[in-house]
Amino acid sequence: MDIITRPIDIVDTHTHILPSIDDGSSSVTESVSLIKTLIHQGVDTIVLTPHYYFSEISTDSFLENRKLAFSQLLDEPEIHNINLILGAEVYFSIYLHSIERLSELCIGGTKYLLLELPFMKKIDSRTISYIEKIIYNNNLIPVIAHAERYLSIGKKNIEAIQLLDEMGCMIQLNAESFLIKPLQKHCLKIIETGAVVALGSDSHNMKDRKPEMNRAIQFLSDTYGNDVTRGVINNAKLILSGKDAFLNA
Numbered sequence: 733m734d735i736i737t738r739p740i741d742i743v744d745t746h747t748h749i750l751p752s753i754d755d756g757s758s759s760v761t762e763s764v765s766l767i768k769t770l771i772h773q774g775v776d777t778i779v780l781t782p783h784y785y786f787s788e789i790s791t792d793s794f795l796e797n798r799k800l801a802f803s804q805l806l807d808e809p810e811i812h813n814i815n816l817i818l819g820a821e822v823y824f825s826i827y828l829h830s831i832e833r834l835s836e837l838c839i840g841g842t843k844y845l846l847l848e849l850p851f852m853k854k855i856d857s858r859t860i861s862y863i864e865k866i867i868y869n870n871n872l873i874p875v876i877a878h879a880e881r882y883l884s885i886g887k888k889n890i891e892a893i894q895l896l897d898e899m900g901c902m903i904q905l906n907a908e909s910f911l912i913k914p915l916q917k918h919c920l921k922i923i924e925t926g927a928v929v930a931l932g933s934d935s936h937n938m939k940d941r942k943p944e945m946n947r948a949i950q951f952l953s954d955t956y957g958n959d960v961t962r963g964v965i966n967n968a969k970l971i972l973s974g975k976d977a978f979l980n981a
């Protein structure tokens with residue numbers, strides 16, 4: 733069950749805030765700190781996206797674990813003014829398109845699936861062809877997780893990201909990457925292609941991977957102005973509206 737209690741404005745599309753389910757938050761206390769930090773940064777809707785690896789866990793077990801972790805958060809009296817939405821960060825596999833219950837890994841019952849690609853040198857044509865299957869066989873819309881990172885491992889990956897955008901994928905960028913060189917340059921390069929971009933904090937903990945949504949939004953605003961910034965914020969809202977992404981930043 734997802735909790736939407738208020739109108740949506742700023743969405744964090746990618747987090748590891750659910751307690752003790754992956755390499756993110758290690759306790760309910762840490763999860764509450766992360767959520768409170770995001771609220772303080774102006775976020776009112778958080779998508780909870782624990783790592784899912786097809787080769788390591790059955791979808792049934794993952795969904796059960798996610799449900800249990802989520803239920804721990806629901807007991808927390810301090811968390812009120814926030815919408816919490818279930819999702820997953822699904823690691824790429826050539827078998828993804830054929831697994832049962834794939835749609836249950838999507839963000840909050842929508843068609844959007846946060847998809848993490850392998851850190852290979854190049855996003856090759858074989859990978860692209862299997863992403864196509866997810867789009868056309870499963871009728872889902874991949875959201876390419878932290879796309880800026882793939883530019884660090886292969887310069888040609890910018891062309892692959894453009895192609896994925898043209899195929900209808902949404903491109904997710906990590907907030908903290910806007911604050912770190914050379915990832916900042918990669919983020920700007922992707923935005924300047926006109927790709928449909930959404931922000932996510934990819935926050936894991938309160939130490940070295942804490943939420944940076946407000947600083948990223950400020951950086952975007954300082955660099956491109958309010959229209960582009962609002963466009964990026966609205967793209968994340970599109971995910972939850974259930975509509976297909978078509979607005980360019």
Ligand SMILES: [Fe+2]
Pocket residue numbers: 746747748821934
């Ligand atoms: Fe992540």
